[in-house]
Amino acid sequence: MQQSVFQPFMRSQSIFKRDREVLRPSYIPDELPHRGEQINHLASILVTAMNGQRPSNVLIFGKTGTGKTATIKYIGNEIRHAQGTYSRVDYIYMNCEIVDTQYGVLQNIGNQFIDDFNERIPFTGWSTERVYNILREKIDRTDRVIVIVLDEIDKFVYKSGDDALYHLTRINDDLANAKVSVIGISNDLKFTEFLDPRVRSALGEEKMVFPPYNAEQLKDILNQRAILAFEKEILDEGVVPLCAALAAQEHGDARRALDLLRVAAEIAERSQEVRVTESHVNKAKNKIELDCVTEAMRTLPTQSKLILLGIFVNETQGNAKLTTGDVYDTYKDLCKITGMAVLTQRRITDLISELDMLGLIHARVKSFGRAGRTKEIEASVPVDDGMRVLEEDPMLNQLKNYKPKMQMTLM
DNA sequence: TGTCCACTGGAAGGGAGGGCTT
DNA sequence: AAGCCCTCCCTTCCAGTGGACA
Numbered sequence A: 001m002q003q004s005v006f007q008p009f010m011r012s013q014s015i016f017k018r019d020r021e022v023l024r025p026s027y028i029p030d031e032l033p034h035r036g037e038q039i040n041h042l043a044s045i046l047v048t049a050m051n052g053q054r055p056s057n058v059l060i061f062g063k064t065g066t067g068k069t070a071t072i073k074y075i076g077n078e079i080r081h082a083q084g085t086y087s088r089v090d091y092i093y094m095n096c097e098i099v100d101t102q103y104g105v106l107q108n109i110g111n112q113f114i115d116d117f118n119e120r121i122p123f124t125g126w127s128t129e130r131v132y133n134i135l136r137e138k139i140d141r142t143d144r145v146i147v148i149v150l151d152e153i154d155k156f157v158y159k160s161g162d163d164a165l166y167h168l169t170r171i172n173d174d175l176a177n178a179k180v181s182v183i184g185i186s187n188d189l190k191f192t193e194f195l196d197p198r199v200r201s202a203l204g205e206e207k208m209v210f211p212p213y214n215a216e217q218l219k220d221i222l223n224q225r226a227i228l229a230f231e232k233e234i235l236d237e238g239v240v241p242l243c244a245a246l247a248a249q250e251h252g253d254a255r256r257a258l259d260l261l262r263v264a265a266e267i268a269e270r271s272q273e274v275r276v277t278e279s280h281v282n283k284a285k286n287k288i289e290l291d292c293v294t295e296a297m298r299t300l301p302t303q304s305k306l307i308l309l310g311i312f313v314n315e316t317q318g319n320a321k322l323t324t325g326d327v328y329d330t331y332k333d334l335c336k337i338t339g340m341a342v343l344t345q346r347r348i349t350d351l352i353s354e355l356d357m358l359g360l361i362h363a364r365v366k367s368f369g370r371a372g373r374t375k376e377i378e379a380s381v382p383v384d385d386g387m388r389v390l391e392e393d394p395m396l397n398q399l400k401n402y403k404p405k406m407q408m409t410l411m
Numbered sequence B: 001t002g003t004c005c006a007c008t009g010g011a012a013g014g015g016a017g018g019g020c021t022t
Numbered sequence C: 001a002a003g004c005c006c007t008c009c010c011t012t013c014c015a016g017t018g019g020a021c022a
Helices: A036-050 A068-084 A102-110 A128-142 A153-160 A163-174 A189-194 A197-203 A215-229 A239-249 A254-270 A278-298 A302-316 A324-338 A345-357 A383-391
Strands: A058-061 A089-095 A145-151 A179-186 A206-209 A361-367 A373-379
Touching: A036 A068, A036 A145, A036 A206, A068 A089, A068 A145, A068 A179, A089 A102, A102 A128, A102 A163, A128 A163, A145 A153, A153 A163, A153 A179, A153 A189, A163 A179, A163 A197, A215 A239, A215 A254, A239 A254, A239 A278, A254 A278, A278 A383, A302 A324, A302 A345, A302 A373, A302 A383, A324 A345, A324 A373, A345 A361, A345 A373
Parallel strands: A058 A179, A058 A206, A089 A145, A145 A179
Antiparallel strands: A361 A373
């Protein structure tokens, strides 16, 4: 019988003990190291709900990987476990990066309540007002305390404003039986400046800040997971401290630390090695960074890819610092060759800003005096790697040998 | 000090696409 | 089928701007 393609990669002894999911940031362990204080504080606020009263709304701030989401999900689990005794609380978690419109947020919350009336709110088609009214009725019929957690609430507010939050924070005025409290989680301390003052004060009845983990704390977190994930003697002594140190440099990001450890172990496993070493961690660091960039590029819309490609080809020709005008000229040229519709310069400036935010290019506004004020743009990823990824797109493949027209580069 | 350049970026609105209601 | 609504992508319009230059 022919040998399976998986055969060479199957080993009797895996580096991982069992489910490697325990190394994913989404895994919620039985105990959250160094977040006891935050858990207790939240519990002290939410205990009100257990007694059938409305707890204060809470705003939680903290950088990525500081355990905000883990803590909030941990609390959610605790509430569910306690339901035997107190079955009066519903806990709804929602990530506003995924659902990021006014309508979407209200619709999503509404559809969490499947009751006897069993009416589902469609994902489009209704007026927001109507969605809100149905949501309110559904909530009121439950006669319970509803805790709504809105993760990444800042992204939602920046994108869609605060109308839905206004509704949610005022909803208790319209409810006869149920009670609603909202917990917002944000990476950004300043997003409340964009809120209507009424929403700001309603939402911020309680505020919490999650500090970044230091290297020692990250080590504890990693060690706790490593015990669950690996057989004994699999990790070299320096592996956990190195992952912790690298992640601590990045504002104490536990997510990054866990990713480093998991990817390092996967690299070791793939190369059929029995131990994970520091060199695997370093390889993991490079791999994660590269994966991030390639993924961002692959998922770009074609128009943005054209702009990016235009920047890359200019750089390969030695035109390192480009203006918006330069980029637009090359872009128009590329559109002509590929037969794509040419968008306006106004639209292109927005797409350039998006590429900047994704970290694929670096664009800063600069004035050249009489020569005008514009953006100075350069690639911030290795051009060769970038070109290779973009050329995977069949639409752009024909541009492989494209050379930009000579441009007057402003210096 | 005023002018002027090449944009920047906000505001408003069009229209396509998805879907609901009547 | 007609009339709505919402979101997304895009255009049009235009006031505003930093700094070199006269």
